[in-house]
Amino acid sequence: MRSTKAIIDLAALRHNLNTIKTIASGSRVMAVVKADAYGHGLVQVAKALTDGADMFAVATVQEALLLRKAEIKTPILLLEGIFNAKDLELVVEHDLQVVLHHWPQIEALQNFSTDKKIQVWVKLDSGMNRLGFALQDLALIESTLSKIPSLANPIRLMSHFASADDPEDEFSTTQLEAFDQATKNIATEKSMANSAGILTQKGAHYDWVRPGLLLYGCSPLIDNDASEYGLKPVMSLESQVLAIKPIKKGESTGYGRHWFADRDTNLGLVAIGYGDGYPRHARNSTPVWLNGRIVPLVGRVSMDMLAVDLGPDCQDAVGDRVVLWGKELPAESVAPFADTIPYTLFCGVTRRVRFYYKNKSNEM
Numbered sequence: 001m002r003s004t005k006a007i008i009d010l011a012a013l014r015h016n017l018n019t020i021k022t023i024a025s026g027s028r029v030m031a032v033v034k035a036d037a038y039g040h041g042l043v044q045v046a047k048a049l050t051d052g053a054d055m056f057a058v059a060t061v062q063e064a065l066l067l068r069k070a071e072i073k074t075p076i077l078l079l080e081g082i083f084n085a086k087d088l089e090l091v092v093e094h095d096l097q098v099v100l101h102h103w104p105q106i107e108a109l110q111n112f113s114t115d116k117k118i119q120v121w122v123k124l125d126s127g128m129n130r131l132g133f134a135l136q137d138l139a140l141i142e143s144t145l146s147k148i149p150s151l152a153n154p155i156r157l158m159s160h161f162a163s164a165d166d167p168e169d170e171f172s173t174t175q176l177e178a179f180d181q182a183t184k185n186i187a188t189e190k191s192m193a194n195s196a197g198i199l200t201q202k203g204a205h206y207d208w209v210r211p212g213l214l215l216y217g218c219s220p221l222i223d224n225d226a227s228e229y230g231l232k233p234v235m236s237l238e239s240q241v242l243a244i245k246p247i248k249k250g251e252s253t254g255y256g257r258h259w260f261a262d263r264d265t266n267l268g269l270v271a272i273g274y275g276d277g278y279p280r281h282a283r284n285s286t287p288v289w290l291n292g293r294i295v296p297l298v299g300r301v302s303m304d305m306l307a308v309d310l311g312p313d314c315q316d317a318v319g320d321r322v323v324l325w326g327k328e329l330p331a332e333s334v335a336p337f338a339d340t341i342p343y344t345l346f347c348g349v350t351r352r353v354r355f356y357y358k359n360k361s362n363e364m
């Protein structure tokens with residue numbers, strides 16, 4: 001059987017959560033598990049984190065319902081709030097917390113009646129110009145929300161960084177100061193820091209931090225590896241050598257003939273391709289791990305396989321284990337070769353890949 005697989009190490013996941021708690025020691029942790037826990041498996045990841053995470057954050061009601069169906073009782077925040085008024089019934093039924101980022105969501109709440117109390121988080125736009133209310137509207141929003149009986153009191157506040165992944169970019173400080181200034185007189189729980197903010201903006205930890213990528217053992221920072229913070233990769237994407245083929249100097253491999261051998265060498269054909277989520281646009285020289293060394297990707301990635309240059313004197317054999325990213329090869333060092341970020345590598349792994357979960361119990 002083809003051995004292309006993703007191994008998800010739940011002990012590494014729990015270790016990363018504990019490491020984040022040490023970095024942001026004064027804050028509670030909202031574990032971001034949207035998009036199928038960044039491709040790692042929503043329910044499995046959430047179950048592994050229930051003992052440690054103070055809240056889960058998802059993007060859609062559907063994701064929240066999957067968690068509740070799995071009997072996860074931890075508080076859940078909908079990061080984009082409701083998409084239509086009907087969602088409010090599910091919010092109440094499943095005890096979800098909601099972000100409010102624009103007026104139609106507030107209007108939906110004004111027209112909704114329930115005897116339960118809904119916890120809302122007002123999202124403020126501190127400069128990213130994506131979701132969120134203008135900072136100067138906060139007083140009006142507060143007074144409007146104070147008249148809605150179904151809301152828990154006090155409302156909570158949050159914002160989001162645009163470029164905290166680049167520690168050189170001073171815009172994060174600008175955003176933090178703007179958020180701080182606009183909210184300093186409001187005594188409530190606040191949240192601003194995503195993974196990059198957790199690492200680079202200590203002043204933004206507030207009451208709640210919202211790590212996504214860090215949980216999965218990967219650094220969001222440019223030119224930086226998560227091991228520097230003691231974090232461990234959670235996903236290992238692996239396959240095997242499917243065939244070994246000698247090739248002469250001047251010959252090419254793969255569709256479009258994008259690589260030519262500069263010496264007689266051996267190609268290793270690896271059983272993984274874009275049909276499994278490996279990025280098709282990964283360039284020549286993208287690192288691949290095999291038998292304790294890095295071998296370069298050569299030629300175009302196909303749907304079911306890719307080629308690596310094993311060198312003229314290789315000792316490798318058909319069936320040998322290959323790591324595309326994982327403990328032996330951080331996703332951070334693969335992503336730039338495909339002009340992308342580790343987030344898309346993780347989210348892109350397709351359903352054809354078999355997932356294995358190890359260290360399910362709470363022992364490390």
Ligand SMILES: Cc1ncc(COP(=O)(O)O)c(C=O)c1O
Binds near residue numbers: 210211212214
């Ligand atoms: C509002 C919000 N908070 C936190 C996160 C987590 O981001 P990261 O994975 O960079 O930690 C995201 C992810 O996109 C987000 O949209």
